[in-house]
Amino acid sequence: MPTLHVVADGNMPHVEAWLTGRVQSLVRQAGRTLSSADLAGADVLLVRSVTQVNQALLQGTPVRFVGSATIGTDHIDLDYLQQQQIPFAYAPGCNAQSVADWLLSILSRLHLDHDLCWWQQTIGVVGVGNVGSVVVARLRQLGVRVLVCDPEKHQQGLLPDHLDLAALVASCDILCLHTPHTRTGPNPTDQLFDQALLATLRPGAWLINAGRGPVVVADALLQRLRGGELNAVLDVWPEEPRVPQALLAEVALASPHVAGYSLEGRANGTAMIARQLAQWAGLSLPDAVPRPPVRPLEAGLYYQDDIRQWASELVLAVYDPARDTATLGCSVQDGQVDAAMFDSLRKHYPTRRELHSVPIAQAPPALRDWLSRLGFSRFM
Structure with missing residues (x-):
């Protein structure tokens, strides 16, 4: 040894x-x-x-x-x-499926609570790396019109449908951020979404950030939210790990930087690092670490007349972001969720499974088709 x-x-x-x-x-x-x-x-x-x-x-x-x-x-x-x-x-890409699932859970909750028919909207994705590319593929599989922006990939000749950031922001109904946080280089993202850029979003548009918090200017975002000109969902925060109550109160849904925190995503990350360590050190590792089984969901228990509402209920049965929103809200003390509480919420985060791992029982063909495109793959 x-x-x-x-x-x-x-x-x-x-x-x-x-x-x-x-x-x-x-x-x-x-x-x-x-x-x-x-x-x-x-x-x-x-x-x-x-x-x-x-x-x-x-x-x-x-x-x-x-x-x-x-x-x-x-x-x-x-x-x-x-x-x-x-x-x-x-571990690049380890939690890409997890983040895509998180986004679909967010959209499912917005569908039911805000009557947001997101599949009929134009969705812009900024940052089309390991995570963003999976998000784009999943949305396009669902028939969504998706606009993409990633200057670095475009400059490498890898993104022929790339749009200039300003044009994308002005053209979408839902804006999803999956960018890294960078301060240098040809395309720095630090405080990229400032007052001027946020002002170009369509009135009533949705900003969903599951990338890095500091790419958005906190005061500018708060001003737009308070003015009723913009809606937002945040998994990452401009001043993370501190979450100000003022900003938390204005977003529709909130979570403590856990979009990639599925059991599968986190386990993938550890497995990828363990194997690279083993190669460096000459260790002999097990072929795999078993993951716990998942109890099937009975489709009939979540029945809705509308297929997409029915599917939204099933997605939320796997993970409902309203729970995280309530937990963050209950964690505020002295006007904020402080760093210690934020880290505790992440450390003790409840187990969440990815959609593809959850069996669905007794789904009729039309529902099964939509669920398959959402990411479910096990049907009984």
Whole structure:
């Protein structure tokens, strides 16, 4: 057995199942408060998105491998790792299906609560990477008119239907953000959606952000929401991990950065990092870590005359974002959800399964067709 000492974020699932008995020690730490002192004896650091991995954290530690079980790298100082010749692994695309499912749950709740026939709307997707591309494919499978914007992919010749951001924003009824948070480069996204850009959205349009919070200017968004000119759904927050009550009160649906938090998405992230660590260290891993079975949903229990309403009820039976909205609202103290509470909500987040893993019993053909396009794949 290699002499490896591993420190892992306490919120990363299945690490023990992959590594126990294959490394010398495995210690869990809170990702938000992780310090250099916690890494005094660590060869391997495994994190999620809340830990800033940089010189301040790693200098003077024996860490020789860093893995992040997430799709993004904006919390990682890649230049420093390269300078120090520390291998880095991450998990692009691990939770793409989870985020697409989250979005469809959001749209299902808006359908039932706000009579939003989203499949008849023009939906703009900004950021067409590992997550955004899955979202686009799922929406187009449902017959939705989807506009896309991703300058980097377009410049690489990979997105021929790319629209300029200003044109896309002005043309859509629902705007979905799946962008990384970047401050440099040819297309920085930091505070991209400012007062001027938000003002070009159609009156009554919906802004749905499941990318990164700081791409939206908080005050500008709040002003538009209070004026009744815009509707919003936020999974990520401009001042995350702090969520001001003033902004929370104005959004239709809210969650604590958990769009990608399905059991499958989080497990995929850990599995991808474990395998890259194993390749680096020469570890022998199990072929897979079993996932718990899912109880079938009986379609008849959710019956509605309208097929799409019926389907919305079934999507919400798997995951209802109204629950997260209520939980965040109940977590406000002294005018905000503070960082400690925000992290606690994520750490203790209830198990959520992806649509494709949930069996549906006794669905008639017309319902089954729509459910299949939504992402369900197991019918009984």
